[in-house]
């Protein structure tokens with residue numbers, strides 16, 4: 001079953017691929033295979049947690065701190081912060097406590113190495129007629145008749161591996177299939193209708209169908225295979241052309257002073273239908289983890305940037321703006337400030353203002369904690385709004401309501417504005433809201449305000465973390 005972006009569903013059993021075949025079309029130039037698999041006949045012993053680490057130094061982990069490698073760490077606990085709600089389209093939000101093997105500051109991020117779902121991998125192994133060889137080791141080599149100049153073995157595949165291992169840990173299965181790949185898949189089915197469908201979908205003439213099925217309805221590579229049940233691409237072709245399964249970044253949502261650097265917390269949201277690869281994996285692992293037998297995830301610390309709150313920031317002011325799970329890093333900022341204030345009571349502390357938006361009051365993460373921080377003056381100002389319910393309200397509207405105050409506070413030399421939102425669109429609307437505040441408070445034109453925002457960014461007074 002495929003879930004469309006509008007919430008409806010598309011059933012592969014009911015979908016007739018024949019309806020998408022044009023009478024005339026020219027297929028895109030197909031991708032070709034340049035690799036061969038050489039099976040050794042040996043069975044692989046159980047696969048380790050971090051398979052991609054076996055690829056050697058040629059393989060980088062994006063934004064990894066220079067001194068650190070991905071490591072398996074224990075899941076120490078998990079807690080549902082927000083329950084999913086169909087009526088308001090609220091996503092389930094979970095807080096995960098992990099063992100930590102490195103130093104960090106609030107605002108830092110970790111990379112989490114995902115793995116594909118066992119059921120999906122088994123299904124694909126079956127389709128590729130590799131169930132019997134699923135755990136047999138092989139190595140890759142360039143095909144004898146390889147026509148491509150500079151053809152290379154993919155850096156994200158270990159020298160010796162097995163079909164199950166690479167389909168689980170190294171290759172992305174949920175990706176948007178490009179036209180050249182579709183054209184190549186047409187060559188791997190014995191069914192005429194499927195072949196015509198795939199070839200046609202890759203053509204310029206069927207651009208409208210590609211737009212509709214792939215870009216709008218969101219059919220991914222595995223969905224296409226489900227639709228074309230006779231399509232059996234060779235594993236060597238998939239190893240060459242499927243993208244690498246990449247780590248996903250998550251913000252640390254606590255202060256190291258709370259856990260003595262021994263633990264860290266991350267907060268993630270899960271799509272109700274068609275959850276993502278990493279969030280789905282985290283959900284499954286969290287469910288299986290017990291204090292006696294904790295499950296593990298592979299993580300690494302990412303390089304820090306200016307989006308963090310350290311001891312040096314205790315005397316400065318912050319304007320924190322977040323939507324939804326975007327509050328996660330600020331929970332770390334504020335917990336850190338609270339701890340530092342207690343440790344250094346004689347130290348002058350700056351003021352923190354927080355603007356947070358969520359679909360409903362229940363969807364505001366750690367609402368009680370936020371109110372307690374307001375009580376104890378860790379937070380001087382706390383503004384919350386909810387986009388669903390009786391009176392729709394957005395963060396931009398809250399900012400506009402106190403534009404003069406906000407701009408005055410922002411322009412103080414010791415104030416820094418931090419914005420964290422899960423999506424470029426939200427981040428852009430809030431930036432527009434801030435521009436309106438500048439226009440209103442400082443009597444600027446739209447152009448002048450946008451120049452000033454740019455300047456604030458250059459000066460490091462406006463720092464953004466956008467989760468794409």
Ligand SMILES: Cc1cc2nc3c(=O)[nH]c(=O)nc-3n(C[C@H](O)[C@H](O)[C@H](O)COP(=O)(O)OP(=O)(O)OC[C@H]3O[C@@H](n4cnc5c(N)ncnc54)[C@H](O)[C@@H]3O)c2cc1C
Nearest residue numbers: 248249250251267268269270271276277278279328467468
């Ligand atoms: C610097 C940075 C920090 C981040 N910090 C966090 C964090 O603290 N918490 C957090 O939850 N995420 C965070 N993200 C996003 C995170 O890295 C993943 O992109 C997200 O969890 C989905 O990963 P996935 O592998 O489950 O989904 P994929 O398999 O990659 O999902 C495919 C597509 O499904 C959609 N999708 C999947 N899950 C969601 C979701 N929950 N909400 C909306 N769309 C979704 C997306 O469109 C995505 O492109 C951060 C991103 C960046 C760049």
